[in-house]
Amino acid sequence: MARYLFFRFLGAMLALLFVASLVFAILRLTGDPVNMLIPFGATPEEMDLFRRSLGLDKPLPVQYLEFLAGIPTLNMGLSFRYKEPAMGLVLERIPATLELATTALAIAFILGIPLGVLAAVYRNSALDSLISFLSFLGYATPQFWLGIMLILIFAVRLGWLPTSGSGSLRHLILPAITLATWPLGQLTRLTRSEMLEVLHKEYVRTARGKGLSEFRVIFRHALQNAAIPLVTLVGMNLAVFLGGAMLVETVFAWPGMGRLAVQAVSFRDFPLVQASVMLIATGFVIINFFVDILYAVLDPRIELQ
């Protein structure tokens, strides 16, 4: 177990180093950020002054090493635009993104698993077809379009909910639903296929043979064994949403990390982009790590070969 964890940890660190180097290189390949940060009319001397104040005149290897050195202490430098510590800006917005992401995943989980189970249990029935169709729909519908449609229907036409912004439960409903449809579709389908696989296993027949109620058979015995891939899915989605909720955050003016990251990119705000990417990557790695641990706990048969 310890060896397993150690090697997983090492792998995670290497992945982070790779991501850090990649984002560093790509950002600097996109050209001079000063063009985007200063309005027209600055003389070349003024631009040089600005460049120096941002630390961009130092040789690349120096910038790279300073960047790497800052990561462990979360010091990603000052945002070019906001003039505040970049990591601080990103961290400030994590709660908002997490609020949205966890709500969306909760919706997906609470609806998706029962739907998937239903579809599996009533395989090939009209219900199964309906559920499968709906899950494809959720999977394939573009978030941007769905978000705006929901706003138009429920906020503008019906006036039941606010169009955008944050601050109350009512503000959370539409963005969470929009964000939930994709993982909901995924989770429903995955639950269905996992359950189908498991429902024919020996131990299910044994459980039925023992006279257990159908309900207990499905939820205690079958689902528990189907749980592992589902756990992975939810974990991955949570990590992805740290940055990947940016479309929903933008459409609904939700003050999260994804939106911040996108704006930082269009303004070439290197420290802010670097901070966002490193945070998302680290989040991803950590969550994956925990999912791996959970794996090992849920199924003692799993270990690193």
Place this chain on the structure above:
Amino acid sequence: MSKKSRLVKALGVMAILALVVSCAPTPTPSPTATAPPPAETPTPPPAPTPTEVPKPQGTITIAVGQDFFYLDPHQTIMMSDSSIHAQVQETLVYFDAQAKIQPLLATSWENVSPTEWVFHLREGVQFHNGEDFNADIVVYNTERILGEWGQPRHTLVTGYLDRAEKIDDYTVKLVTTEPDPVFLAQLTGFWFVPPGYIEEVGDDNYAEHPIGTGPYKFVEWVKDDHVTLTANLDYWGELPAIETVVYRVIPEAASRIAALQAGEVDIIPIPVDSFKVVDDSPNLTAVAIEGGVSPWVFFLAESPQNPDAVALEDVRVRRALNYAVDVDSICEDIWGGLTSRLGAQIPALLWGYDPSIEPYPYDPDKAKELLAEAGYPELTLNLEVPIGLMQKPVEVGEVIANDLEKVGVHVSMTSVEIGVLLGERDERRAAPLHIIPWGQALFDAWDKLFYPLHCESPYSMWCDPDLDELIDAANTTMNPDERQVILTEIQQFVHDEAPFIFLYAEPFVFGYNDRVTGFEPRADEKILAYGCSLAE
């Protein structure tokens, strides 16, 4: 079993509901039945006593596309911050919505020598914390903006300001480093802060709760969400009609429009395409103003992308390309008639614009004639259009490319991200035809002279010593009438030499709720609540 069947039924109902709601034909908005007018009160209301001034009341919400950055006006380098500054702090002079200079904290002024200006200051003005406004304040602020703290803004905005000298409590002389014909325009971006307050809280913390002399006081700033202002009841001038103003951040245009339609916000900037949708909505009105951002198709004769680029050195070719593009149809079809073709490089809104300079007419035959005359009946030129900073680059680029094809110029168009295009431009390897939207900040021809056209400007693809002379003269002539003569000459010169394909000035479009009256669209990214009132 029953649990499952209940679940099934519930799901079925939900599914059907969802389908019905989304597929139902959208009802056309019925003409809103106007509320019946309030019943006539039998007794007339008491006549207001002469000293009674209507108190500010109500709230309006303005939605903007991005959050504010620097609430310290000596630090900001973003034009979008100025909506807040223009209402919380004040300047000596300001631009009204028609881009004319008006007195504000200065009641009058004289340009006593090419580099010296004497301002007579308004008396009886106080900051929100009670400090008095006077010549000492102007001196203090000048030192602050010239010092390290004000460096970014000073460099970009008040660049020629050198020092301030107090003459008496309400008279101050400002001195520039060189003759600066647009000094007043620059001063519209020089806002005043109170020294006592800054000593108390420190430079760093001023922006946490900015204070000025303006008609509105700062209440709070929730980052990425909103800024709230409240009316300054001790304001020296006319009190604002509206008590509370909230600036909300809604980055996505469609969401902003939805918020406007739902009545959650009152004024928003909207994309040109949404003009009709907003204007046709009940209770909403759309309004546009031709702005100062002028995209030009730059010519780069040294472009390494096409060998034919050298053809651009021939003025006949450049004129031909201007004749070839039907800019009027771009203005009609893409911009809904909200803007018009430019004769030279200066948009109509800017000081110095001369309407007598006629734009090139659309004449593809003349274009072909000129191209043949110059020896280039066929040409292959790349066109790069920028993504970001320009509205509708691809649509406009496609019209240009098509029009040029018709006269024998084969154009292959690519979209390039603006930062990348600027980089290419700096290294002189952009396409021979590339569009860059050229902005402005001073409502004066100034911004369209040196940087785009002067030999010594790193951003200029053009070099002509005769034009340089004219530009230098325009930038140092203080007498407005003399300056106008030079500017007219420049525009004629530029029109004739055609260093670009002249297009149009981008329109700025706004939508607002009819409960707001008095809203004036501005071309400088400010959306001001001051001056608006609520219709009731």
